[in-house]
Amino acid sequence: MEETLPSLDCKIEHIFISEGHNYIGHHGKPPGCNKIIEVKKIECVAGRGLAGDRFFDHKENYKGQITFFEMEIYEKLCNELNESGKV
Known part of the structure; x- marks a missing residue:
């Protein structure tokens, strides 16, 4: 039997990804320097990300x-964080 997932009625304004971890695996070391990248489209793969x-x-x-x-x-x-809010 196939699982039915709930639907989501929304507009996606922005999609951001990062190619690497800045904190996971860096315990006791400085954070990494992987950039957050905005993408216009993305491939979503069920169960994978x-x-x-x-x-x-x-x-x-x-x-x-x-x-x-x-x-x-x-x-x-x-x-609240005094940021410009520009994406």
Whole structure:
């Protein structure tokens, strides 16, 4: 029997990936310097993640491949952290 996944009715404003980990595997060492890259489109692979991202095939069926949050949350964080909020 095939699993039915819930649908998500939203508009994706931005997609960001990073090719490498800046903190995982760096215990006791300085963080890495992998950049966060905005992409216009991405290949989403069920059970594996976003192609090209550091978490792609990280672990079998890893549940942290992608995070969605509202643009209002991003704007609020920028305001609270005194950031420009420009993406």
